[in-house]
Amino acid sequence: MKVIFKQSIDLFGEERVRKEVREVRVDTTVQEKNFTFPTDRKLIEKVIGHCRRISEEEDIKLENLRQRNKKLKHQLRFARKPKNMNKLRKAQRRLHKIAWKIYHDLVSQLNPIPISYMKEFDVLYRVLTQKRDDINKVYSVHEPDLVYLRGKNISRMSLRTRVHLRTPGRR
Structure with a gap:
């Protein structure tokens, strides 16, 4: 989380963020990866x-x-x-x-x-x-952050990466 906030501050500038942004909304989702099952x-x-x-x-x-x-x-x-x-x-x-x-x-x-x-x-x-x-x-040596999560009805289990989305709330 700290990395995400630091990047948004670096992107917009610290003073602008303090003036315009009162709150930040963070949401998490998963992103599917195209991996074979890791035996x-x-x-x-x-x-x-x-x-x-x-x-x-x-x-x-x-x-x-x-x-x-x-x-x-x-x-x-x-x-x-x-x-x-x-x-x-x-x-x-x-x-x-x-x-x-x-x-x-x-x-x-x-x-x-x-x-x-x-x-x-x-x-x-x-x-x-x-x-x-x-x-x-x-589940993967080159991408150790991969998680094995339950999917929708079509694919019961699949390998995915957690993704964090952030949007600044404006005044």
């Missing part, structure tokens, strides 16, 4: 990708787990049949462990973490630690 597998793969990108930018060598990673992705892709559900769970667990290993390796080698990566590491940590029943889950 755990997709998010974990994105965490691994982000960690690899950061390690390349900082010239850090990480443990090479690409071959194992490739096999797990293949297992996860074709394990949706009922008789393969145990394989699916095991593969998801292994992929999660690999992501944790890569994340911890990167954090320990980057210690202390540069300020430019702080937000990104915070989001990656939230993705790796979130549980099934958690509130305020991360």
Whole structure:
């Protein structure tokens, strides 16, 4: 909210706002986003990708787990049949462990973490630690403010971003 008010003051000038505006009306709504449903597998793969990108930018060598990673992705892709559900769970667990290993390796080698990566590491940590029943889950690594909200009759649930609208009340 503070950011919104600061921007409106910067836009119109502080003196003009004090003279003309007596009240400000703020309303919130949601804006739909065109995202596919974020499965755990997709998010974990994105965490691994982000960690690899950061390690390349900082010239850090990480443990090479690409071959194992490739096999797990293949297992996860074709394990949706009922008789393969145990394989699916095991593969998801292994992929999660690999992501944790890569994340911890990167954090320990980057210690202390540069300020430019702080937000990104915070989001990656939230993705790796979130549980099934958690509130305020991360549904997208590059846009962590996304919320999963109930929609209208047509689309029951969808990914959206909260939007704040403000209009100054004139005298």
